[in-house]
Each structure stands twice: as C-alpha cells, then as structure tokens.
Amino acid sequence: METRTETRDKIIQVATDLLYRRGYEALGVKEICQRAGASKSSFYHFFPSKEDLALAVIDGRWHEVRGAFAMVRAQDLPALARLRSSFAMMYQISRQTHDESGQVFGCPFGSLGSELAPFSPRLRGRIAEVFSWMEGQYRAMLEDAITKGELPADFAAETAGRAILATVQGMSVLGKVYNSPELLQQTGDALLEVILNRAA
Amino acid sequence: METRTETRDKIIQVATDLLYRRGYEALGVKEICQRAGASKSSFYHFFPSKEDLALAVIDGRWHEVRGAFAMVRAQDLPALARLRSSFAMMYQISRQTHDESGQVFGCPFGSLGSELAPFSPRLRGRIAEVFSWMEGQYRAMLEDAITKGELPADFAAETAGRAILATVQGMSVLGKVYNSPELLQQTGDALLEVILNRAA
DNA sequence: ACATAACTGGACTAATCGGTCCAGTCAAGC
DNA sequence: GCTTGACTGGACCGATTAGTCCAGTTATGT
Numbered sequence A, B: 001m002e003t004r005t006e007t008r009d010k011i012i013q014v015a016t017d018l019l020y021r022r023g024y025e026a027l028g029v030k031e032i033c034q035r036a037g038a039s040k041s042s043f044y045h046f047f048p049s050k051e052d053l054a055l056a057v058i059d060g061r062w063h064e065v066r067g068a069f070a071m072v073r074a075q076d077l078p079a080l081a082r083l084r085s086s087f088a089m090m091y092q093i094s095r096q097t098h099d100e101s102g103q104v105f106g107c108p109f110g111s112l113g114s115e116l117a118p119f120s121p122r123l124r125g126r127i128a129e130v131f132s133w134m135e136g137q138y139r140a141m142l143e144d145a146i147t148k149g150e151l152p153a154d155f156a157a158e159t160a161g162r163a164i165l166a167t168v169q170g171m172s173v174l175g176k177v178y179n180s181p182e183l184l185q186q187t188g189d190a191l192l193e194v195i196l197n198r199a200a
Numbered sequence C: 001a002c003a004t005a006a007c008t009g010g011a012c013t014a015a016t017c018g019g020t021c022c023a024g025t026c027a028a029g030c
Numbered sequence D: 001g002c003t004t005g006a007c008t009g010g011a012c013c014g015a016t017t018a019g020t021c022c023a024g025t026t027a028t029g030t
Helices: A006-022 A029-036 A040-046 A050-074 A079-101 A108-116 A121-147 A157-178 A181-195 B006-022 B029-036 B040-046 B050-074 B079-101 B108-116 B121-147 B157-177 B181-195
Strands: none
Touching (some): A050 A121, A079 A121, A108 A121, A108 A157, A108 B108, A108 B157, A121 B157, A157 B108, A157 B121, A157 B157, B029 B050, B121 B157
C-alpha cells in the first residue's frame, strides 16, 4: 500500500548522514533538500518541522541498531564474545568514517542528545528511550553470560548494563574530541574488561 | 596595568553560561551582547570571531577547573577520597543546575567538544588539550593513592586515568539525556568503584 | 594641552534561517 | 471522464545570522 514515499526516504537517508556529521543546528533544511534532490515543499509535505525530521532520523537509526543488535546476539559465540563483538562493530564504524572523512563522529544518539537535550524535550525524550533500550540490550547480553556460567551468578547485570552504555558514550566523546579511532577502541576495551572484572 | 577589560570579562562571563546551556550554534552573538550590556562593536573589538570567543570561554573554564582540582588535591583526605570528592563536586553542580533550570547540562568541555569537533579543528584541539590535562590529573590522583598504599603498586594509573575521564564524559551524557542528576551520580559512582576494583 | 590608542553606539550588509503559499502535476478510485 | 488527494517547483516571508564600518567618545601617556 506504500505509494510514493521514495522522496521521503531519500530525505531521511540524506539527513541521517548529515545530522551525524554536522549536528542539528549547523545543518540547514535547504541543504538537506538539495542533496536529496527534493524541494522544500516536499520536505514540509512530509515533515511538519525540522525537529520532526530529526525524530524520524532517530527512529530510523534506532531501527537499524535493533537489527545490528539482533545480528550480534544471534552469532554462534560465547555470550561475552558477542558483547565484545558489538564493541568491535563500533570501532569499525569509527575507523571507517575517520578514513573517509578524517573525523570520528562518535555515537549518533549521544551526539544529538548532547546537543539537543537542553531545548528539545521531544528529541531528548526519544533519545532517552533509545538509551534505555540499549541498557536493556547490554543487560540481556550479560544475563546470557550469567546463564552460561561466563559470569558469576551474583553479577549485577542491570548496573553493569548501564555502565556499559556510559562506557560507549564516554569512549565516543573521547574518540571524537581526540579524533582518534584507536583511542576510542583502547578506552572502550579497557573499560569493558574492567566492568567484566578482568582488570588488565 | 589592566585597563578596561571589564566589558571583555563580562562578555566571557555571560558567554560561558550561555554556551553551557545552549551550545554553540544555537547561540547568537547578538544575545551575548545584549545580556552583557555590550554592543557588537565591542564584541568584535575584543574577539575576532565567535569562534575565538568560544576559545576564550574554554580557556576560562579550564582556568577554573585548574583551581577546582588544586583545591581537591589539597584536601586533607586519603588519596582515593579526594578522587571521589571530585566526583561529588560534579554531582553537586549537576544537581544545582537541574534545580535552577530543570535541566542537566553535563560536562561543558564534553558538550562543546561533541558539537564542535567535526567542524572546528581549533576548538576540537583545545578541548583535546583540556581532556589530556584532565587525564593527567586523574592519573596523578591515582599515583598518589598508589604511593599511599591505597591501591596496589601495579595498578595501571595511566589507563585508569583515561578510563575515569571516559567515565566522566559517559555519565555526563547519560545525565543530560535522561535529565537526571541522580542517574548521573549512580552511573559515575558505579563505574568509578569498578575502576578502583571494588566491584559492587 | 595634545596626541595616540582603546573602546563603543548604531546603522548596515549579504546571506541564510525555518517555514509558508499557491498553482499546478500526477496517479488512483469511481 | 471526473474528482480527490498525494505530491512538487518555485517564489516568497519576516526574522536572524555573523560580521563590518565609521564617526565619535573616552582614557592614557607625555
């Protein structure tokens, strides 16, 4: 029943990339339209406002990330190895964007959330939902590990899940500010191992 | 020999607050001038550009933070207690801004860095310097603790110093996005204790 | 008293911002 | 064939953006 959402999809696709690289305020609707080959009327036909576009972008990213987590959790590996492989995926993305454009951009949710939290309750709220869901994903991975005996039975999976999300955000900020994928990786690995209680 | 730097100081003071609360792009030079009671000619007399003002703001913040760290490290407390008290200071600030304005704003360096890293090499570089210095501060605190026997002699202070900075940035992003000073504190404490190897 | 430099009020620019409006084109349903 | 609603090109809006310019004021050093 999907009619002509082609233009809408193209706008979201372009905006996803541009929002990641430039942030919200530094990005104009005009440029999004130009790169998407759409006119402003089309833009405002599909999205009531720039803010709503950002919301749609976040939802789209979230959908992608759901898929990525599902794939990671379906891997035939020990539970903790799956967790580490989710980190490895982030390192790879970070390295790739750095190779392509000379810059590390960190976590798209964290970057947008950090910029927009103070003045867009809607976007802040949505990103908070994503964060909450991510915590749950990490916690579930840790509980898998507990079930398989890879972690002690009294391991505090909930606290650790949140700590892992904080680690991801922290390493993203460091990677972005130092502009170093390697440092992002080192920081992430070090903290992850400490959380899993295998201090170097 | 200081002449009339009063206006300049006022601009920096106002901009420090506004940059923290609103970020870089969402903040206009006009508003800074109005709130500082200065005219645009004054602004551009003292600062070649908005970017240079941001640089001055960062330097000013850094100067303040230097003082704060010096005070913390001068406290007559066990070394690790001093480290924890530096975290407590951040919790207090986070709670205070939340009480005053209903919003957690996280770390000023991290927020600015995250927003500006992709398109202002100068600001990114300066914030990277600040980060590097902070790592050093944390490492020094940890080395104090090692010297005093509060940490084992083989404790990896350098890696842990960076991990602590990452923790600070991670908890700041979570606190900002969840808009919760309590969650910021819980996350920070949990991660700090894990790093110090007293896992809950 | 005078020169020099520091500083400022206010008008100004060119560009851009998010967003609107309308006259249309187009494809589908009847 | 006709209507309806989804969609679009392009002109347009008022507001705002960072930054400029200059004439004038104020302070400083001699």
